[in-house]
Amino acid sequence: MRLIHGDxxxxxxxxEIEREVPGLVAALGVGEAQLxxxxxxxxxxxxxxxxxxxxxxSCRARLERAEVDEDLEPLAERLAAVLREQYLLVPAxxxxxxxxxxxxRRLEELVWTSR
Amino acid sequence: xxVVGDTKGKTLPARAxxxxxxxxxEMREVFLKxxxxxxxxxxxxxxxxxWTTSIAGEPIAILRDSDGQLxxxxxxxxxxxxxxxxxxxxxxxxxxxxYHGWTYRHDGQLAAVPEARGFENLxxxxxxxxxxxxxxxxxxxxxxxxxxxxxxxxxFGDLAEKLGRLRLAELTAxxxxxxGYDHNWKVIADNYLEGYxxxxxxxxxxxMLDYKRYLAHPAKHHTWIDGPFRDKPSKHYQERLYxxxxxxxxxxxxxxxxxxxxxxxxxCTFIDIYPDQIDTWQLFPDGLRRTRTEARVxxxxxxxxxxxxxxxxxxxxxxxxxxxxxxxCDQVQLGLESRTYERGVLNRNENGVLAFHxxxxxxxxxxxxx
Numbered sequence: 097m098r099l100i101h102g103d104x105x106x107x108x109x110x111x112e113i114e115r116e117v118p119g120l121v122a123a124l125g126v127g128e129a130q131l132x133x134x135x136x137x138x139x140x141x142x143x144x145x146x147x148x149x150x151x152x153x154s155c156r157a158r159l160e161r162a163e164v165d166e167d168l169e170p171l172a173e174r175l176a177a178v179l180r181e182q183y184l185l186v187p188a189x190x191x192x193x194x195x196x197x198x199x200x201r202r203l204e205e206l207v208w209t210s211r
Numbered sequence: 212x213x214v215v216g217d218t219k220g221k222t223l224p225a226r227a228x229x230x231x232x233x234x235x236x237e238m239r240e241v242f243l244k245x246x247x248x249x250x251x252x253x254x255x256x257x258x259x260x261x262w263t264t265s266i267a268g269e270p271i272a273i274l275r276d277s278d279g280q281l282x283x284x285x286x287x288x289x290x291x292x293x294x295x296x297x298x299x300x301x302x303x304x305x306x307x308x309x310y311h312g313w314t315y316r317h318d319g320q321l322a323a324v325p326e327a328r329g330f331e332n333l334x335x336x337x338x339x340x341x342x343x344x345x346x347x348x349x350x351x352x353x354x355x356x357x358x359x360x361x362x363x364x365x366x367f368g369d370l371a372e373k374l375g376r377l378r379l380a381e382l383t384a385x386x387x388x389x390x391g392y393d394h395n396w397k398v399i400a401d402n403y404l405e406g407y408x409x410x411x412x413x414x415x416x417x418x419m420l421d422y423k424r425y426l427a428h429p430a431k432h433h434t435w436i437d438g439p440f441r442d443k444p445s446k447h448y449q450e451r452l453y454x455x456x457x458x459x460x461x462x463x464x465x466x467x468x469x470x471x472x473x474x475x476x477x478x479c480t481f482i483d484i485y486p487d488q489i490d491t492w493q494l495f496p497d498g499l500r501r502t503r504t505e506a507r508v509x510x511x512x513x514x515x516x517x518x519x520x521x522x523x524x525x526x527x528x529x530x531x532x533x534x535x536x537x538x539x540c541d542q543v544q545l546g547l548e549s550r551t552y553e554r555g556v557l558n559r560n561e562n563g564v565l566a567f568h569x570x571x572x573x574x575x576x577x578x579x580x581x
Contacts, residue, residue: 107414115423141418142446 106145106189109182110136117155120175124168126158145189152179153195156203176206222555223568224581228395228547234499236575238267241478244574245432246346246353246366248480248493249273250299251384251509255281255352259303259317263296265495266356272296272306273345273352276317283345283354284319289338299387306340315340350380351491367476368431374474374482376464377489382509390504392537394544396496397571399504400479402536402543404434404563412539413532418445419454420471429566436473436563453524459486460511475563477570483529487521500544553581 114136121127139147156179164172180203183196227233243266250262250273261274263286270286272295284306288295293310296302305322306315314323319340324333344355346363349371353363360366392399402408406425409416416422420438427436444451459468463486472484479494488510495503510522546552557565572579 104414107417108410110417111410111422137441137443141441141443 103144106148107140109145109148109185110140112178112181113152114140116178117175120171120178121155121158123171124159124162124164124175126162145186149182149186149193149195152182153199155179156199156206159206160202173207176203179203180207218554218572218579220557220565222401222557222564223397223571223578224554225547225549225552226581227571227578228397228544229499231499233575233578234395234496236577237571238496240575241571242267242356242496243269244355244357244360245478246355246360246363247478248476248491249283249345249352249354251491251507252347252350252352252380253384254299257301259301260299261296261302261306262299262352263294264354266354267496269356270294271343271354273354274302274306274317277304281345281347281352282317282319283343284315285341285343287340288313289321289340290324295340318342349374349377350382366431367433370430370433370474370476373435376467377484378462379489379509381462382460382489383512384507384509386506386508388506390506391497392502392504392540393500394502394540395500395547396479396494396502397567398540398543398547399494399502400475400567401564402540403473403481404436404475404567405558405561406436406438407558407560408539412535415447415450416532418447419450419528425560427560427563427566429563432477432570434475434563434566436475438471438473440469440471442469449524449527453521453528456517456521456524457487458517458521460488460513475567485525487518487525 114133117136118127118129118132121132122129135151139151143151155175159172159175159179162172180200183200183203186196247264247266249264249271254260254262255273255275258275258277258279261272263270263272265271272284272286274282274284276282286295287293288308288310290308290311290313293308295306295308295315297309305317307313312325313321316322319342321335321338324330324335327333327335344358344360344363346353346355348363348367351374355363364371404427406422406427409420409422409425419440421441424437424439427434440454444454467484468486474482474484476482479496481492483490483492488508490506490508492504492506495505497503511518513519
C-alpha cells in the first residue's frame with residue numbers, strides 16, 4: 097500500500113528548482129532571487145503540478161528573452177538543463193501533456209545552442 | 212582498508228549487507244568496541260533501579276548499586292546461563308536468577324546459592340558477573356564492552372556541547388516501544404542518514420521542512436542533521452495545526468526551535484530532536500536480515516491539552532514517515548540480494564551515508580571487498 101497521497105507526489109520535482117533557479121534567474125538578469133524563492137515556496141505550499149509546469153514554462157520563456165553574454169552562457173545552459181530535467185522526470189507521474197514535447201525540445205535546443 | 216580510489220563517493224558493496232562473515236565482523240569490530248547507548252539516566256536514578264539491554268546479542272543489565280555507582284553487568288547467570296533480569300525495574304538488595312535462584316550482589320559477586328551444599332565444585336568467591344564500562348553523557352547512559360576504546364568523554368567529540376543544550380537529563384522519559392524489521396541493520400541506518408529520498412519518499416515533508424537547508428554534518432562518532440522548517444504555513448490542515456500550536460519545551464534551545472534535528476550516534480542509535488519532544492531510536496541487529504528496534508520519548512511532562520495535541524500530531528506525522536521508510540527499506544533489502552547489483556554512487560545529500568560507510572570501512576576488515 098502506498099501511503100503517499102497522490103496529490104503530493106509532484107513535490108519530488110521541486111528541490112533542484114528551488115535550489116538552483118532563484119540564483120540563476122537573478123544572475124541572468126531575468127528575475128529577482130528573493131521574489132523567485134517566494135514564488136516557488138508558494139507553489140510548494142499551495143500549488144499543484146499544473147501550476148508547477150506553468151512556472152517552469154515562465155522560466156523557459158524568460159531564459160529565451162535573456163540577453164546572455166559569453167561569460168554567462170554556462171549559467172544559461174545550467175538553467176536550461178535544470179528545467180529540462182523536469183520534463184525527463186515527469187513521465188513517472190503523468191502522461192505527456194500538450195505543452196511537454198515542445199517545451200522539452202525547446203529546452204534541449206537551449207542547452208545545445210548555449211554550448 | 213583504504214577508503215579512497217575506486218570506492219570514493221560510493222556505497223558499501225551489496226555483499227556488506229548479505230555476508231554472514233561481515234555480520235559477525237561487525238558485531239565484533241563495531242558493536243563490542245563502541246560506546247553503545249543503553250538508557251536514560253532517570254531509568255537508573257535510584258539505588259537498585261535497573262535497565263536491561265544487549266550489545267551484539269550480549270545481555271547486559273545497567274544498575275545503580277546501593278552506593279549510587281552506575282554499573283553494567285553481564286545479565287547471564289553463571290550457573291546455567293539464564294537471563295537474570297528482564298525489562299526494567301528495581302532489585303533493591305540483590306539480583307536473583309529466575310531459574311534456580313542464584314543470587315548476586317549489586318557488584319556482580321555471587322552472594323548465595325540455593326542448596327549450596329549440593330555442589331561438589333562451587334567456588335563461590337570466584338563467581339562474579341562480568342562487568343563492562345559504563346558512563347553518562349548529557350543524561351544518556353552508554354556501555355562499552357572493550358577496555359581499549361577511548362573514554363566516553365572524548366568518544367563522541369563535541370556531541371556533549373551540542374546535546375548539553377537540550378537538558379535531556381531533566382526531561383521525562385516514557386514508553387519503550389519495540390518493533391522488528393526484516394532488514395539488515397545498515398539498511399535502516401542508511402535510510403535515516405540521508406535526506407535525498409525525502410522528496411520522493413516523503414513528499415509531504417517538503418511543505419514542512421526547507422529541504423535545500425536539510426544538511427548532514429558528520430562529526431566524530433556522530434552525525435548531526437539539520438532539518439529547518441519553512442516559515443510559511445502549510446496548506447494541509449494537520450501540518451498547519453502543528454505549526455500553529457507548536458511551542459517549544461521549556462528550556463529548549465532557541466537556535467533549534469525552528470527545526471527538526473536528527474542525530475546519529477555510532478553505531479546505530481538515533482535521536483530525533485523536535486521542539487515539542489525528543490525521541491531515541493535504537494537498532495539491535497538480530498541476525499543478518501533482522502533488526503529489532505526500541506524507541507523512547509522524552510518530553511517536559513506538560514499535560515496541557517495544547518502540548519499533548521502537538522505531541523500527538525507529531526507522532527502521527529512521524530508514524531507515517533516511518534511506515535513509508537519501512538516500505539522503502541523492504542525494497543532496498545530485496546535489491547541488495549540481487550545478483551546484478553554491486554554498489555551505488557552517493558549524492559551530496561547522502562554525505563551522512565558516505566561518512567557512515569567510511570567509518571565501517573575503517574572498522575570492519577574486508578567490508579569493502581565486492
